Amino acid sequence: xxxxITSNYAAAYAAKLSRVEVIAAYxxxxxxxxxxxxxxxxxxxEMDAKYIKVESEHSAMAAVIGAxxxxxxxxxxxxxxxxxxxxENLIWAAGVNRPIVMPVAxxxxxxxxxIWSDHSDVISERDAGWMQFFCENNQETLDMTxxxxxxxxxxxxxxxxxxxxxxxILSHTVEAVDMPSQEEVDxxxxxxxxxxxxxxxxxxxxxxxxxxPDWWQEHRYRRxxxxxxxxxxxxxxxxxxxxxxxxxxxGLVEFYRCDDADVALVIAGAPTGTAKDVVDEMRDRGxxxxxxxxxxxxxxxxxxxxxxxxxxSMVGVFDKSYTMGQGGAFFQEIRNALYSPDGVPIKNYIxxxxxxxVTKKNIELIFEDLxxxxxxxxxDRIIDWVAxxxxxxRWE
Amino acid sequence: MAKLPLPKEEYLYRGHAACPGCGAPLAMRxxxxxxxxxxxxxxxxxxxxVIGGVWPxxxxxxxxxxxxxxxxxxxxxxxxxxxxxxxxxxxxxxGWAGDGGTVDIGLQALSGAVDRGTDFIYVMMDNEAYxxxxxxxxxxxxxxxxxxxxxxxxxxxxxxxxxxxxxEMMVANGIVYGATVNVAYPExxxxxxxxxxxxxxxxxxxxxxPCAPGWRVDTAKTVxxxxxxxxxxxxxxxxxxxxxxxLTKTIKERKPVSEYLKTQGRFRRISEDxxxxxxxxxxxxxxxxxxKVEQSKG
Ligand SMILES: Cc1ncc(C[n+]2csc(CCOP(=O)(O)OP(=O)(O)O)c2C)c(N)n1
Numbered sequence: 185x186x187x188x189i190t191s192n193y194a195a196a197y198a199a200k201l202s203r204v205e206v207i208a209a210y211x212x213x214x215x216x217x218x219x220x221x222x223x224x225x226x227x228x229x230e231m232d233a234k235y236i237k238v239e240s241e242h243s244a245m246a247a248v249i250g251a252x253x254x255x256x257x258x259x260x261x262x263x264x265x266x267x268x269x270x271x272e273n274l275i276w277a278a279g280v281n282r283p284i285v286m287p288v289a290x291x292x293x294x295x296x297x298x299i300w301s302d303h304s305d306v307i308s309e310r311d312a313g314w315m316q317f318f319c320e321n322n323q324e325t326l327d328m329t330x331x332x333x334x335x336x337x338x339x340x341x342x343x344x345x346x347x348x349x350x351x352x353i354l355s356h357t358v359e360a361v362d363m364p365s366q367e368e369v370d371x372x373x374x375x376x377x378x379x380x381x382x383x384x385x386x387x388x389x390x391x392x393x394x395x396x397p398d399w400w401q402e403h404r405y406r407r408x409x410x411x412x413x414x415x416x417x418x419x420x421x422x423x424x425x426x427x428x429x430x431x432x433x434x435g436l437v438e439f440y441r442c443d444d445a446d447v448a449l450v451i452a453g454a455p456t457g458t459a460k461d462v463v464d465e466m467r468d469r470g471x472x473x474x475x476x477x478x479x480x481x482x483x484x485x486x487x488x489x490x491x492x493x494x495x496x497s498m499v500g501v502f503d504k505s506y507t508m509g510q511g512g513a514f515f516q517e518i519r520n521a522l523y524s525p526d527g528v529p530i531k532n533y534i535x536x537x538x539x540x541x542v543t544k545k546n547i548e549l550i551f552e553d554l555x556x557x558x559x560x561x562x563x564d565r566i567i568d569w570v571a572x573x574x575x576x577x578r579w580e
Numbered sequence: 581m582a583k584l585p586l587p588k589e590e591y592l593y594r595g596h597a598a599c600p601g602c603g604a605p606l607a608m609r610x611x612x613x614x615x616x617x618x619x620x621x622x623x624x625x626x627x628x629x630v631i632g633g634v635w636p637x638x639x640x641x642x643x644x645x646x647x648x649x650x651x652x653x654x655x656x657x658x659x660x661x662x663x664x665x666x667x668x669x670x671x672x673x674x675g676w677a678g679d680g681g682t683v684d685i686g687l688q689a690l691s692g693a694v695d696r697g698t699d700f701i702y703v704m705m706d707n708e709a710y711x712x713x714x715x716x717x718x719x720x721x722x723x724x725x726x727x728x729x730x731x732x733x734x735x736x737x738x739x740x741x742x743x744x745x746x747x748e749m750m751v752a753n754g755i756v757y758g759a760t761v762n763v764a765y766p767e768x769x770x771x772x773x774x775x776x777x778x779x780x781x782x783x784x785x786x787x788x789x790p791c792a793p794g795w796r797v798d799t800a801k802t803v804x805x806x807x808x809x810x811x812x813x814x815x816x817x818x819x820x821x822x823x824x825x826x827l828t829k830t831i832k833e834r835k836p837v838s839e840y841l842k843t844q845g846r847f848r849r850i851s852e853d854x855x856x857x858x859x860x861x862x863x864x865x866x867x868x869x870x871x872k873v874e875q876s877k878g
Contacts, residue, residue, distance in 0.1 A: 205665040208658065234661035239692030243654030246647060246689065250622060250658030253645055256665050258658075272648050382620055382643045384671065390638035391645040394629055 185363045191322040191354035194361050195261060195287040195347065196221035198329030200231045201369040202285075204259040205376075206251035208236040208244040213299045214351040215263040215289040222259075233259075241266035245273035245284075252282040253391055255381035257333065260284065263351060264291035264305045271309065277344050278313025279407070280392040283336035283376070284344040285329060286314075290453065290504075291351040292538040300539020301351035303453065304505040307513045313407060315345040315414060316482040318452040320433075322359040325349045327431060330364075334373050334421045341414045342378070343407075350454035350504075352539070364429055372428055415483045436485035438477040441467060442495055445474030447554035449500040449533075450489070450518060452478040455542040459502075462547040473551045478514060486521035493528050498558035500550055502570075504536040511567045531563045535570030546570050586770055587613040596639035598631040601799030603789030603806060605631060606763040607705050608640075611674070611785075614773035615701075617642055618671045620659050624686060625649040626678035627712045627791075628705065650685040652677040653693030656700045672777060673700035679720035680710040683744045694753040694782040701776050701783045704746065707791035715794045719744040722814070723861065724854055725846045726796075732849040742861065747786055751820055756781035759819040759828065762788045764807035768828055772819060779821075788815045796845020805843050812840040813866045824876040825869065837862050 189197070196218050199207065207226070209219035225231035234251075238244045241262050248258035262270060267288055277284055292302045306316060317332065319325045325347060332345040349355055380389070395403055419435040426432035441463050442448050451459050456477045463475050474496065476489070492499050499522065503512020510516060515532035522530060533550050536542040550570065557563055569575050591612035598605045604627055612619065621644040623629055629646050633639045647655045656675040663671055675693070677686055682704040690702060709727050710716040717727040723742045726732045747758055756779040759772035769787070776783040790806050792799045809815035810829060814837060817829035837859045841847040850858070 206658065206661045208654075208661075234665050236657050236661050237696060238654060238657070239688060239695070243651065243657075243689045243692055246651035246654035247658030247661070249647060249651075250645070250655035251662035251665075252658075254620070254659055254662035254666060254668075256662035258662075273651065276648050382645075383666070383668070384618060384643070388617070388641055388643045390632060390635075390640060391643075393632055393638060393644075393646050394634045396634045399635060 186360050187363050188358050189322065189361050190217065190356055190358050191319070191325040191349040192217040192289065192356070193221055194322045194326035195329055195349065196225065197363060198326045199259045200225055201364065201366060202330055202333050202373055203257065203370070203375070204233050205256040206234050206236065206248060206258045208238045208247035208260050210238050210241045210244050210262070210266060212241070212263045212266040214291060214355040215261050215266070215287070217355070218261040218287060241269045242273055245270045245277060248284050249273060249277050249280070249282050252284060253382055255376060255378055255383060257376040258284050259286070261287045261289070263289040264293055267305045267309060268293060271312070274309055274312040274314060281342035281410070282344055283333070283342050285332045285336055285347065286344065287325065287329060287347045287349060289351040289355040290348050298538045301353055302504045302537045302539070303348070306346060306348050307505040307507065309346070310482060310513060313343070314482060315343055315480065316348060317345060317480055318348045318478060319354065320454065320456040320477065322354060322361050323431070324433060325354065326361055326363070327425065327429070330369060330373060331421050331425055335414060335417050337376050337378070338417050339379055341410050341417055343410050343414060348453060353454040368428065372425065411483050415485070418480060433479060434477065436480040436483070437488045438479060440475040440477060442474030442476065444472060445496050446472040447498040447500065447551065447558050448474040448476050448492060448496045449502060449547070449550060449554065450476040450478055450514065451502040452481065452514065453504060455502065455504065455536060458542060458544055459547045462544050462551065466548065466551055471551065471555065473555070481514070484517060484521070489518055489521050493522055493524065496528060498554045499528050499530040500533055500554045501530065502533045502535065502550065504542070506534050506537065515567070529557070529561070529563045531557065532567045533570050534567065540571070586766060589613060589616070591617070591641045593639050593641060595633070596631050597633050598627070599793060601792030601797070601802045602627070602631070603707065603763045603791065603802055604628060604705055607703070607787045607789045610763070610766050610769040611703055611773050612642060614770045615672050615674065615777065619643065619674050620645070620671060621674040621676050622647060622652060622655045622659060623676050624652050624681045625712065626681050627707070628676060628678070630712060649681055651689055652681060652686050652702070653689035653691070653698070656702070657693045657696055657698045660698050660700055675700055675702040677702070677704060678711070679704060679706040679708060680718040683719040683746045691753055694750060694755055697781050699780050699782070701773070701785060703785045703787055705787055705789050707789050707794060709791070709794050711791045711794045720746065723858055724850045726849065727846070747784070747820065750784040751823055754782070755784045757819070757821055758784040758786070760786045760788070760815065760817050762806050762810050762815060762817060763790070764803045764810065765817065765829065768817060772828065775819070794846070796848070797843060801843065808835065808840040808843060811835045812837045813862050814840050816866060816869055818869060818873070825872040826876065827873055
């Protein structure tokens with residue numbers, strides 16, 4: 185059934201279709217309408233779940249961690265400062281293998297105050313041990329949230345997942361979304377059945393106790409394997425999803441018109457849609473440009489991205505956040521993955537921060553820059569800020 | 581010696597890692613004797629996780645989960661919600677935290693859990709300082725006590741705080757049942773915790789539990805010192821149902837506070853003047869409690 189809804193509502197309906205049993209949520213712009221919609225669905229009885237009205241995001245995460253130990257499928261959602269406040273418990277959730285699924289309406293981190301979109305909140309949590317999936321549109325938010333449970337709850341993975349929707353740009357914009365039926369989703373997503381849970385059926389256990397130095401390193405190694413193993417699972421789950429629902433997204437990364445491209449731009453989240461349009465238009469004008477949609481940042485698809493070395497002669501990476509190191513986080517890691525003595529030159533573009541529009545014109549200028557650099561065969565400046573007031577003239 | 585009418589079951593294995601003379605294992609034994617095995621205990625940072633030993637062993641014969649320091653109230657709400665969702669009705673959710681984890685960093689989550697009406701028992705194991713990190717002052721450290729952050733040096737300015745009135749805060753917050761208990765009075769301890777199970781909603785147990793190294797007392801004197809706290813009215817035993825107060829232990833011959841202070845090295849630098857002030861404060865607070873008890877009768 186086609187519904188015209190925001191990405192926030194898509195996330196809420198995905199929770200309902202996934203038969204979430206415990207929800208804990210705390211309001212923050214632009215996430216709030218997810219928690220409101222779920223409160224309404226629980227209140228009207230359309231959804232059979234316990235809704236915990238917590239007093240903070242830190243507690244929201246704590247509550248779902250607790251609930252998950254009893255074997256309940258859990259859900260929360262947040263954004264920006266809320267995600268930052270959760271930090272300690274995000275790490276806890278991943279460290280103790282709780283497969284919590286959480287949409288994040290990505291928003292810049294304050295101060296000064298900002299409520300608008302970029303990826304700096306989720307990027308700040310890249311090392312929290314969560315899977316991080318970036319969505320291009322509202323349909324993907326819905327589909328990915330459902331898929332995220334199946335991936336996260338796999339007994340070999342048991343890792344929490346963030347489903348990232350760009351704040352306002354997706355969270356508050358209505359689009360046509362094809363809503364699967366409850367039967368279809370039930371058939372796809374089995375009930376949560378973890379190997380270890382507190383149900384008083386086995387000997388009492390202590391969960392998440394003290395791990396001494398003689399085991400901690402092995403614990404981290406296990407977590408690494410869980411994350412690595414999730415790569416296969418993501419692809420497998422998506423294939424299954426495509427077979428049943430007829431929609432697919434390309435696994436960890438989607439290569440869009442890259443086959444005979446001279447240059448490619450790696451991009452994630454909502455700007456992907458804009459960039460695909462630009463690629464199509466430039467292709468019509470005979471420009472050989474391609475796009476790489478980064479769907480999963482955690483796990484990091486290094487093996488997929490390294491293919492770019494043989495595909496194109498110049499790579500651009502667009503970061504909708506800035507890390508106070510050398511370039512954006514996507515750039516740092518992608519350059520790492522692609523590095524080899526004869527690897528392709530690579531350049532970073534920073535833009536769309538704090539709600540600044542990422543326009544078609546911006547993207548076109550990026551592609552033009554990449555095309556001209558590819559002729560020269562080398563990168564002049566490694567990091568460029570897109571459409572920066574007082575920045576280089578080429579963006580004006 | 582008379583036999584204690586306590587349940588025989590033990591829920592602590594031998595070989596836990598508490599310091600000699602620690603009150604916490606006593607508090608935990610009494611709590612568990614009162615509650616029985618269908619308990620999910622959740623515990624933040626503090627001494628208790630250490631007492632439980634390191635993976636893969638556990639000293640606890642009940643389901644227990646560890647979590648971040650300030651999260652006890654919230655984790656308790658989550659466990660309760662999941663039990664409800666799963667239709668498990670006969671299990672007790674037990675949040676168990678130290679005084680720092682309760683009156684300071686965990687206060688927000690605890691207050692939220694009480695406000696939500698979470699059906700759980702919260703035990704605050706009060707050893708009157710941050711003991712796991714090595715005896716730093718908490719909001720529950722009594723006036724005049726030495727800790728590593730109230731060193732009682734030249735200025736002596738930072739020792740004038742008094743214990744936060746956590747029970748009052750919890751009563752105002754909306755607990756259905758509250759009680760102060762003391763490891764020196766095991767029968768009363770078990771009775772109060774058991775009584776807490778008769779109510780649905782948030783219950784708060786404030787348990788006094790000495791820390792021998794932190795209080796600077798002989799490891800053999802834990803129970804003696806704890807008993808003195810109640811005998812001097814430093815830590816009166818009472819219960820609150822809704823907002824009706826009742827003394828659960830009446831002290832026939834109240835002992836002077838100085839007798840309690842004398843037993844512990846942490847009070848060694850208290851002056852005569854200060855001891856008099858503390859006595860006056862204890863008297864005043866006890867009067868206030870008695871007034872509440874009287875009002876509850878009327
Ligand atoms: C967010 C955070 N801050 C600080 C700590 C360090 N820490 C661990 S235990 C503890 C003291 C606990 O004191 P209390 O709650 O009174 O319990 P006790 O150790 O006395 O049992 C502190 C400060 C922590 N684990 N987490």
